[in-house]
Amino acid sequence: MLISYKWLKSYVPDLPEPDKLVDVFTFHLCEVEGVEKKEDDTIFDLNILPDRAHDLLSYRGIAKDLAGILNIEYKNIEYKIRAGEATKLSIKVESKNCRRYMARIIRKIKILPSPDWMKNYLLSMNQRSINNLVDATNIVMFDRGNPIHVFDLDKVEGSIIIRQAKEGEKMTTLDNKEVKLSPLNMVIADEKNILALAGIKGGKVAEVTEDTKNIIIEVANFDPTNIRKTSKEINIYTDAVKRFENDLSPEIVSVSMNDMSALVLEMCKDATLEEVVDIYTKKQEKNKLSFNIKRISKRLGLDISVATVEDILKRYGVLYKNTDDDFEIVVEDMRIDLKTEEDMSEEIIRILGYEKLKEELPKINWNSKTNEVYSKIFWARNKLLNDEYSEVMTYSFRDKGEVEVLASASDKKFLRTNLSDGLKESFKLNQLNMPLLGMSEIKIFEIGTVFKKNGEKIHVAYVDKKNVVEVSLDEFCKSYQGEPLVDLSAKSYQLKANFKPWSIYPFISRDVAVWVPNVVESYQVYKVIKENAGDLLVRDPYLFDSFTKPASTAGGDGKTSYAFRLVFQSYDRTLKDEEVNEIIAKISYKISKNSSWEIR
Template sequence: MKVSKNWLKEYLDLNNITDEELFKEISFHICEIESYKKMVEATNLTIGHVLECVEHPDSDHLHVCQVEIKPGIISQIVCGAPNVCKGAKVIVALPGAVLPGDFKIKPAKVRGVESNGMLCSLQELGVDDKYIEERFKNGIYLLGDDANVGDDPLEYLGLDDYIIDLELTSNRSDLLSIEGVAYDLGATLNQKVMPIMPTIELSEKKNPVTVKVETDKCYKYNARYLANVKIEESPQWLKARLIASGIRPINNIVDITNFVLIEMGQPLHAFDADRLGNSIVVRQARDGEKIVTLDTIERTLTSDDMVITDGKKPVCLAGVMGGLDSEVENDTKNIVLEAAYFDPLCIRKTSSKLGLKSESSVRFEHKIDYDRVERAMDYAAQLMQEICGAEVYDGVSCDVKVVLEPKTVTVTADKINSTLGTDLSDEFVKEIFDRLDYTYAKNGKEYTITLPSRRMDLEPSAQDITEDVARIYGYDNIPTTIAKTRDKGALTYAQKRTRLIRQILANMGLNEAVSYSLISEKDLNLYTTEELAPVKVMMPMTEDRAVMRQSLLNGVIDAVKYNKARKLDNLAFYEIGKTYSTDKEETKLAIAITGLFSSHLWNGYKQEASFYVLKGILDALMVKLNVEGITYRACSDVKAFHPGRCASISLKGQEIGIIGQMHPKFAKDMGIGTTIALEISLEAILNTDNGLKYQPINKFPAIQRDLAIVCKKDIPAVDIQALIKQTGKKTLTKIELFDLYTGENVGEDEKSLAFKLTFEDPTKTLEAAEVDKLINSILNRLDYVYKAKLR
């Protein structure tokens, strides 16, 4: 937000405040300052009057001018501008002047003729081309007849100003106006700001315009009718204010609406009344409806966009940009002046979708002062009456759909002091409330505050009021204290478990990867068994980072791909992080290994990455975390995994993840070779404390039996193992699958599974007969449930 220092002076007395003090007040109490600079960096300028202008004797384009630079003092200056002429009032850079670019003016001879200065264009003073009228772009700038010889031309043009460029935070929309900045600066300087209260001479004629709002996205809409306006160039003071704010002057009507927008923060729009008609209807656009905006671009709209219509067709894209069909032009005689409050989210959506940002849309998006709408419109009408000779018809056409009620909050000085660690007196707190222009009622120690309507950033909470008090009091005045607490700082159980997992995996030789939380939408469902709804970013920087990740495998597989491309073949990565679905965030662990997992050993042993190596890593991790109940079940419905070398992972019957070898085609496309990966949810693991269980060493001997079972190939070994465990009860303390056989003596659709069973009883020595009885029970259950037989 560019703020003119001279404009602020219309609200506040800054004469006794140095620039350094002004910077400090703004930076410490309001917001950061990006820059502070003069509008024009030039010295030793004066207004001159060209008394004589003749052609240079040795040039076909130069002129020799006799210029009155001070009353009665004449100086000869050679000028090459095509528009220099006798009688012109001009900007003169005298000898010793320094222009932008460190260009110094000295007396000189130009083709043998003495020249004591330079007649200047605005470009030579550093003014951007876009602010300069077309007729002066190729020559010097000619001042008005009312310019006085010897005066400062920058003061005459309103360019003797300093521009303060504020770096605003998104919540402080009240600072998007000179009046808003003045209010806040006045609070820090303890100066009262008097708001503009417009006065209009109303015609006896009645406003003929009717207004109808048909959408709840328009809270209220006001329209005034102004007749017999004279469209012409704006006065210099008005143009200077707009230039200081970075806005190009156009004509007096448009300039006045922009002037009020900057001064009061209220966007306005002027329609050509004769082209608009007397009916205004505010509604949502129809899908496919079109409008040509002021930038001459035809735009196709949807029902998400709000439009102003003449009752039939759109004439304005509400809150963003006017339409070309109702534009104010040089022959416009009558106008309709609009002032409204539009829904911020609706304007933001339209502006973002169409890529169309304007001064108006920025303010509507960040919320404007609901109570300032009518005052700003009347102020613009007053200026149009004074500058354009407008006849303001009696009455404001208005339709209100939503009324924003004032926000109130209750707070005490004690609460403020308790939060800030200060000892501010009740009277001082009350004084700050007055400086902030709060309206309040006091009951005992309590203040019931009605928040100013312009302060859209404030919520009705004691914290926001406390922050405002701290800001005006000065953060540098608040004593620095160590926060007091009765509790020692410590890691949560989940944080401790997370650190332990990292330590265990690092000890196993794995490297931690940290990847982006944003991925491409096309990669969202690579590692899942179902189609997931994407969590999209509203305005992604690139399509590769458009949705939130729902799997950590995207990151670790990308890490493998990146390193493989750099000729690193033996890789083992893990990542612990958040994934994001439409209804929750979840902490997960992902691991990917490829190449040799164990190598360079003294005995030459090398262990290649495989499904069972990674399964062993996970099992070992679960043992160290004291997590029991992990089981695996074959699955084949995940796109990126090998259908025959993939398993789902469950914890006590609840599926928590997946493990497997990457699909050969996927691995080839990615350039990652044979890669094994897993991903599990850590939610249950991080928050479950199984505790350490003590179990004395059994002093009675164990009995082991080998059991070979023939069953159908499609029956998972884990199901057979679970049934054996269940039937063996507590006496069966250990079960291991040690052989899988298919071939001779076994049916084509069958397989043989060999298990080693360990039986023991901590209270006595088991008899062989007892174990035989359990074995028979196991065989009977297997036969009954799976038709499995003893081999």
């Protein structure tokens, strides 16, 4: 929301200079998103959060809060107007979403350009001046926070009716947009036509024009949820919606009507005023809030005195009574956010300053009891990790089980009854990557909860060669009771661990088997393969098989076979078979240059 420093100063004459006021906003009220100097004024762009939008989306709300924070005078400017004449205006409230509806007829008005002061105030809010009447509605809305609408009285037929729309009804808004309505939408209508979308946008039927002579001023309070839902449904969002959807107090309706009437009478000297029609269906009850100073002090970690709280309440003009540390206050109508003692705790520290909160670590009882279940899980995990297993975590949801989950996918309707099913699936997936990992076997385990009708249990499951073993946590710990754990971490050996990222592209593996004389060692073959494999080789050649045919045996020729597995992968592309085949061909060529070596 854009706020004029000059406009604020009319309510709080002793405001600090704009550069200092920025700090007051930031540390006590709201975030300042921008500051702009405009001739002899300064404009603040404030980010008003939803929890305070009901009172801070108005000049008076902001001015009163600033005066309380700074403990300086707040000028509550009030306008006195003459009593209205008797009226025949008929209002019918048929919708439960209208909490208060106030209307008044003013006759003999003149549509004229607005006075300069009004134009300047609107300009500071980035609003263009339209005419004296429309501008007056905007001025009062920004000042008080309650939206106002005006109808041309001579275009209204019969009573004004506040009701829900009928299915399929249509209306044309002031900006010539045709809107198809539903029963969700609340409308302001007369006996024949829809005049406005309640709390959102006026309609063309009773639009005020240059020829308007008599008007109906509408100031109302509508249900915030209904306004928000309607706004989203018809895709129209206005300044009025922004205020109504944040739950305004119905009590500001009457003062907003008074201010609007006073402005019209000031600009139209010959205008005649009729009395207001006020239908207040859901009266706002006075909110009384009780709190205890000692509890608030404990919550904030500060020693808040009774005198400090009394001073704050007096600054804001809040009625209160107290017995020692116990207070009861009558919350101001605009402050519908203050409901609990916790709210009051936050309010007190906001006014005093958050910087007064002390930095202190929470007091923790370090002599807490050992969690036996967690200790067993910790022991079991470390036992398996020390045995060179890797931990996996699988889904707790399965397509079969004993405990059903509501509103879940068909293949995940039950909680798991074992860990084995998930571990088997994980084993199959990891098998695909064995060449890349350079592993001869997959060693994985899981510790997790299984769910049965009679309760939950923690199980341990691990792969033993190719079989899955699953036992309860207690059984696992008992079976290995007394075995010491060995710390195999790099830290225990003072090793420096080096890490590099995995490639996101698939790998290709190839096996190369070579017959060599018995006198040739495997590392000699390894060396030839390694030197000619190129940069795409991501793991050292892995010797996965070897056997010898002695010359003395039948069919033996005194040779040994070494079989190596090679894994190729790129970090920037998917490899093609042709690329890898070229590398293997190069390796085969180099091997064949040794006359006594032969590719199998």
